[in-house]
Amino acid sequence: MEKDTVKIGLLGVGTIGGGVVALLKRNGIRINETINVNLVLGRVVDRDLSRLKTLGLSEDILATEASQVLDDPEIDIIIELIGGVEPARSYITRALENGKYVVTANKDLMATHGAELLALAREKNLNIFYEASVGGGIPLIRPLKHSLVADRVQRVIGIVNGTTNYIFTRMARDNLSFQEALSEAQKSGFAEADPTNDIAGLDAAYKLVILAGLVFGKKASLDQVYVQGIGGVTSEDIAYAREIGYVIKLLAIGEQMPEGLALRVHPTLVPQDHPLAAVWNEFNAICVEGEAVGQIMFYGRGAGAMPTATAVLADVAEAARCIKNQAAYGVIEKIAPETTYVPIGELSTRFYLRFLAEDRPGVFAVLANAFGDEQVSLDMVIQKRCVNNTAEIVLVTHMVREDAFQRAMDRVLSLPVIKPNPSIIRLLS
Amino acid sequence: MEKDTVKIGLLGVGTIGGGVVALLKRNGIRINETINVNLVLGRVVDRDLSRLKTLGLSEDILATEASQVLDDPEIDIIIELIGGVEPARSYITRALENGKYVVTANKDLMATHGAELLALAREKNLNIFYEASVGGGIPLIRPLKHSLVADRVQRVIGIVNGTTNYIFTRMARDNLSFQEALSEAQKSGFAEADPTNDIAGLDAAYKLVILAGLVFGKKASLDQVYVQGIGGVTSEDIAYAREIGYVIKLLAIGEQMPEGLALRVHPTLVPQDHPLAAVWNEFNAICVEGEAVGQIMFYGRGAGAMPTATAVLADVAEAARCIKNQAAYGVIEKIAPETTYVPIGELSTRFYLRFLAEDRPGVFAVLANAFGDEQVSLDMVIQKRCVNNTAEIVLVTHMVREDAFQRAMDRVLSLPVIKPNPSIIRLLS
Numbered sequence: 001m002e003k004d005t006v007k008i009g010l011l012g013v014g015t016i017g018g019g020v021v022a023l024l025k026r027n028g029i030r031i032n033e034t035i036n037v038n039l040v041l042g043r044v045v046d047r048d049l050s051r052l053k054t055l056g057l058s059e060d061i062l063a064t065e066a067s068q069v070l071d072d073p074e075i076d077i078i079i080e081l082i083g084g085v086e087p088a089r090s091y092i093t094r095a096l097e098n099g100k101y102v103v104t105a106n107k108d109l110m111a112t113h114g115a116e117l118l119a120l121a122r123e124k125n126l127n128i129f130y131e132a133s134v135g136g137g138i139p140l141i142r143p144l145k146h147s148l149v150a151d152r153v154q155r156v157i158g159i160v161n162g163t164t165n166y167i168f169t170r171m172a173r174d175n176l177s178f179q180e181a182l183s184e185a186q187k188s189g190f191a192e193a194d195p196t197n198d199i200a201g202l203d204a205a206y207k208l209v210i211l212a213g214l215v216f217g218k219k220a221s222l223d224q225v226y227v228q229g230i231g232g233v234t235s236e237d238i239a240y241a242r243e244i245g246y247v248i249k250l251l252a253i254g255e256q257m258p259e260g261l262a263l264r265v266h267p268t269l270v271p272q273d274h275p276l277a278a279v280w281n282e283f284n285a286i287c288v289e290g291e292a293v294g295q296i297m298f299y300g301r302g303a304g305a306m307p308t309a310t311a312v313l314a315d316v317a318e319a320a321r322c323i324k325n326q327a328a329y330g331v332i333e334k335i336a337p338e339t340t341y342v343p344i345g346e347l348s349t350r351f352y353l354r355f356l357a358e359d360r361p362g363v364f365a366v367l368a369n370a371f372g373d374e375q376v377s378l379d380m381v382i383q384k385r386c387v388n389n390t391a392e393i394v395l396v397t398h399m400v401r402e403d404a405f406q407r408a409m410d411r412v413l414s415l416p417v418i419k420p421n422p423s424i425i426r427l428l429s
Numbered sequence: 430m431e432k433d434t435v436k437i438g439l440l441g442v443g444t445i446g447g448g449v450v451a452l453l454k455r456n457g458i459r460i461n462e463t464i465n466v467n468l469v470l471g472r473v474v475d476r477d478l479s480r481l482k483t484l485g486l487s488e489d490i491l492a493t494e495a496s497q498v499l500d501d502p503e504i505d506i507i508i509e510l511i512g513g514v515e516p517a518r519s520y521i522t523r524a525l526e527n528g529k530y531v532v533t534a535n536k537d538l539m540a541t542h543g544a545e546l547l548a549l550a551r552e553k554n555l556n557i558f559y560e561a562s563v564g565g566g567i568p569l570i571r572p573l574k575h576s577l578v579a580d581r582v583q584r585v586i587g588i589v590n591g592t593t594n595y596i597f598t599r600m601a602r603d604n605l606s607f608q609e610a611l612s613e614a615q616k617s618g619f620a621e622a623d624p625t626n627d628i629a630g631l632d633a634a635y636k637l638v639i640l641a642g643l644v645f646g647k648k649a650s651l652d653q654v655y656v657q658g659i660g661g662v663t664s665e666d667i668a669y670a671r672e673i674g675y676v677i678k679l680l681a682i683g684e685q686m687p688e689g690l691a692l693r694v695h696p697t698l699v700p701q702d703h704p705l706a707a708v709w710n711e712f713n714a715i716c717v718e719g720e721a722v723g724q725i726m727f728y729g730r731g732a733g734a735m736p737t738a739t740a741v742l743a744d745v746a747e748a749a750r751c752i753k754n755q756a757a758y759g760v761i762e763k764i765a766p767e768t769t770y771v772p773i774g775e776l777s778t779r780f781y782l783r784f785l786a787e788d789r790p791g792v793f794a795v796l797a798n799a800f801g802d803e804q805v806s807l808d809m810v811i812q813k814r815c816v817n818n819t820a821e822i823v824l825v826t827h828m829v830r831e832d833a834f835q836r837a838m839d840r841v842l843s844l845p846v847i848k849p850n851p852s853i854i855r856l857l858s
Contacts, residue, residue: 022723027579034578131576137722139576147560147568149463150456150742275728278707285726292452293566293739296729297714305689306721313579325754 001194005077006320007042009069009100012082013051013089016105016132017044019305020079020312021055031313037320043059043069045133063117066420077319079312080104091111092128093339096120100321105132112204115335116221122334127322129315132239134160134207135284137307138300144214144288151290153215155255157428160207162282162302163198163381164230164250168191169280172238172247176230178393190282200229201250201265208252208263215288216254218261218339226344237354237423240394241269243378246352247277250423260340262347269352345403350379350429352396353409359391363417367393374408376400399429432505433747436471438498438529440520441511443478444532445561448734449741453526458807460742464731465748465797469571472498486723496499499523506748508741509533518542521557525549530740530748534561540635544648544764551763552735556751558744563589563636564713566736571743580719582644584684586857589636591711592627593679593729595619598709601667601676607660619711627660630679630694630760637681644717645683647690647768657695666783666852669823670698673809675781676706680857689769691776698781698856705857743763774832779808779858781825782838788820796822799844803827803837809846819848828858 007400018077021190025032032038037190038225045063046052053063057166067076069090076093076193080102082088086108088109092102102121104110110133121128130142133160138406163185168260170181182199197324241248244268255262270277275297284302291297301307328359359411364381380396399407412418439446453460453470461467466854474492475481481491496530498504499520509531511517517538521531527813533539538546538575539562550557560570564587572580588594599610614620625811628631634654641649659679670677675698684691704726708714713731718724730736786792793810799805809825826834841847 019721022581027581027721030581030585031579055842138725139572142576143568146747147571147743148739149746150460151739152456152459209496245665271706273709275704275707275712278704280702280704283704289738292448292456292735294733294736296567296727297725298725300725307723310577310719310722314576317578318575327431429528 003127003324005040006076006323006368007074009042009072009075009078010044011053011069011078011080011385013046014081014083015305016308016312017081018055020081021057023309023313025286027158031107031317035321035324036315037324039316039320042074042075043374045069052300063101065235066091069179070098070100073098073199076323077103077316078107081312083104085098085106085109089117092117093120096124096128099124099126099139101126101323102128103315103319103409104128105308105312106130107203107206107210108131110354111222113208114210114213118335127319130210131315132308132311134210135286135298135300136302136304138284138286138298138302139311139312139314140286140298141214142318143298144211146294147213148288148290150233151254151292153288153290155253155289156211156215156246156286157276158252158286158288159251159276159279159284160252160286160302161198161204161248162284163195164204164245165189165279165284166282167230168233168238168248168250171235171326172242177235178233179340181192191199199231201227204250204252204265208254208265212254212261212263213254213284213335215255216261217335220261220334220339220341224341226264226266230267231388232423233267233425234423237352237425240354240382241352243382244273244396246270246427247272249276251277251428256340262342262344264344264347267425269425271428274428277383281355343358345406346401348399348401350397350399350425350427351405352394352425353422354392354394356390356419358395359386359389360417363391366415366417367412370407370411371397373411374404376408396427405427430600432468432753434467435505435752436469436503437745438471438501438504438507439473440495440498440507442475443510443512444734445737445741446475446508447484448738450486452735452738452742460746464750464753466753468745468749471504472501474498477791491607491654495520499527499529500764502527504529505752506530506532506631508745508746509535512537514538514541517824518546518638521546522549522756525553525555525557528553530555531661532748533557533559534737534741534742535559535781536639537560540638540651541696543639543642547764550588556748558747559639559745560742561737563639564715564727564729565731565733566739567713567715567727567731568740568743569727570643571747572670572727573640577644577717577718577719577722580721582685582717582719584682584718585640585644585706586718587633587636587640587681587707587715588678588708588713589681589715589731590627590630590633590679591631592620592624592711594708594713595711596659597662597667597677597679600664601671604664605613606664607662628660630656632679633694634681635684638695640681640715641683641690641692642764645685645690646764648764649690649692649768653770655690655693655695655795659696661852662696662854666781666854669783670781671810672811673825674701675699675856676701678705678708680705686771688775688858689771691771691773693773693776696854698854701858703857774835775830777828777830779826779828779856780822780834781856782851783821783823785848786818786822788815788818789836790838790844792820795844795846796841800826802835802840803833805834805837825856
């Protein structure tokens with residue numbers, strides 16, 4: 001028994017919702033031909049009726065109440081594009097209970113309640129597709145779910161926030177300060193009026209939680225992610241990084257270690273010949289390291305109405321195929337709640353460190369002792385400028401446990417010859 | 430009605446086949462859990478019995494005749510890893526006629542007979558999966574088939590041959606000559622003993638034909654692809670390219686133009702900030718430009734037993750899901766035979782040109798006239814070395830039609846002051 005017509009209900013017609021309607025108009029016939037299903041936009045809901053009316057859709061499918069989609073037995077798939085945790089969570093729960101497939105771009109919701117919603121979908125023999133929640137238009141969730149089924153992922157490393165990548169690009173290429181680059185990002189539409197969540201690394205942390213559920217099958221929450229934003233990175237750091245063969249990126253890193261899962265978001269020095277180092281402007285990229293497949297990377301636009309709409313409609317097409325075949329296509333993430341998380345202090349990494357010190361004899365010896373006592377060994381030392389009796393010193397360590405490094409730093413910063421507020425940035429290794 | 434056990438027949442246990450057996454042993458239980466199907470290796474066929482015996486498999490599933498897999502009604506999926514056009518083509522045809530799903534890594538076969546085999550699969554309500562035929566372990570075919578269903582691809586640009594990319598990498602990084610780099614590639618296992626198909630661009634052309642069928646739905650053959658190998662590229666070209674901000678890569682480019690489809694493989698100057706410029710060593714990457722999604726890129730290892738085995742087993746998992754649900758999953762490429770192909774002469778591109786000329790007054794004027802008469806305008810002129818009365822001249826043109834440029838070159842090369850055998854390399858734009 002095949003079902004040849006599949007009805008979609010769309011909740012929320014902001015930027016992405018508008019893109020979905022436009023793309024469906026433009027390519028709907030071709031999509032139907034490809035998947036051999038007749039997709040029909042059955043109802044479109046937004047609280048703002050005037051916004052609905054600008055879409056050029058037939059008036060009789062417009063509605064202002066979510067229940068007109070959620071409780072309509074004719075609707076097979078809901079596309080949730082209202083964002084935020086509530087009421088999106090209640091809506092999706094209700095849709096699943098009413099037997100509907102769900103497509104969502106909702107990063108906050110999938111990061112905080114994805115595991116429980118996917119479990120409900122599994123129980124109902126339905127599915128939730130969320131390709132657009134990470135990496136915008138980049139085909140990522142689907143390939144990770146299906147193409148690596150035979151492999152074990154060891155590490156995932158992503159540039160998953162376009163705003164911060166754009167800011168670092170402008171700082172690196174045009175020698176702008178952080179503040180100047182942020183203003184440019186806002187003017188160009190690559191940063192929101194309130195960019196706090198992006199700058200502080202929270203947006204990236206949410207996406208990392210979603211990726212961890214997907215590739216490691218482990219349910220994490222935001223407080224299991226070590227998060228450091230990009231606010232402390234200066235033009236000087238970017239210039240020094242370049243000099244020693246690195247570029248600075250905000251990375252989200254998830255790693256399956258023998259002791260547990262380690263999740264962290266922080267600015268990172270990336271070697272210039274790493275594929276992530278070539279990701280510029282507002283682009284995103286996610287690098288996955290699998291035991292068998294080795295290193296693979298997915299690259300593209302992490303935001304924008306039309307790129308994101310392609311991801312939403314690819315999910316709709318997949319849901320429609322499931323409905324047509326009356327077959328729950330067989331892959332729903334099982335996300336286990338119980339896992340050990342490795343705190344940042346137990347990880348080992350290399351550090352870049354830049355600070356000011358009084359320019360007088362014996363400073364290096366004092367430094368060397370503080371580091372040596374904590375077994376922190378140095379790979380690189382640069383001291384060039386010396387202004388007003390103050391020396392700028394850049395150090396790069398070998399691999400060292402985070403807690404040992406922090407102890408060494410406490411000691412270094414307690415020395416009266418060392419000025420406070422050093423730049424400390426981890427290296428990718 | 431669900432089918433919970435799916436039997437696999439494996440044809441050919443060379444490098445990739447060995448990888449498939451090993452990976453299935455290592456991760457089989459996890460794969461079964463993920464797809465909720467019990468995959469069983471039902472029979473393994475190779476002409477070489479001694480090779481079969483090294484696999485550590487139960488003797489009663491080993492066989493030396495393909496018919497023992499193809500005609501066994503218990504086998505649900507065949508994995509064809511024998512390579513080459515015949516007998517693989519006959520085997521796959523027979524498998525489809527016997528109601529089996531097919532997974533193949535066979536690039537030559539899919540490039541030459543993919544369209545007809547996919548049509549037969551469609552007729553039989555089965556499918557052929559060929560993720561491993563292009564880009565080895567990179568998830569590529571599946572995302573292009575499913576994730577861009579709502580978009581129109583305008584151009585696909587790939588580094589799809591690991592051998593040539595490794596050679597260019599060694600030439601660029603270690604200043605090796607072409608011959609030295611080729612020897613290194615052979616020593617490191619990144620080039621075959623007879624590397625002709627790689628060096629001449631034929632391997633890349635086959636892969637481009639497969640990609641064109643997939644993303645443009647157009648059946649092409651090798652003679653519709655303009656192919657130029659990498660043999661003519663010298664260390665000098667690579668050094669000049671670097672100086673003007675480019676790296677040289679062998680690109681496979683497929684483009685949907687208003688006049689038809691243009692397919693070509695040639696060494697290309699790629700701008701240093703293009704994501705393909707950061708693809709080094711034996712890695713592959715495929716850049717896809719979609720109308721809505723913009724630029725996306727897939728990166729990873731294009732060869733190797735284990736990476737390729739992950740792609741083969743992801744295909745097996747997809748076939749198993751189809752069988753379990755007794756549903757032809759609904760997406761089989763429709764590849765139309767009739768299409769207009771745009772010959773290389775009608776394309777417009779920018780050219781890099783390096784040649785030797787007698788160092789005497791008036792040479793530039795003569796050159797300028799030859800180019801000017803064909804409306805070839807120059808973007809860049811470099812002349813540095815002048816040895817034994819001979820000047821080395823490097824020119825970069827603006828966009829120009831290929832045929833006009835060739836006419837200009839014919840004229841330039843007929844000048845007695847110009848030495849024969851210039852380097853001519855196209856730019857990516």
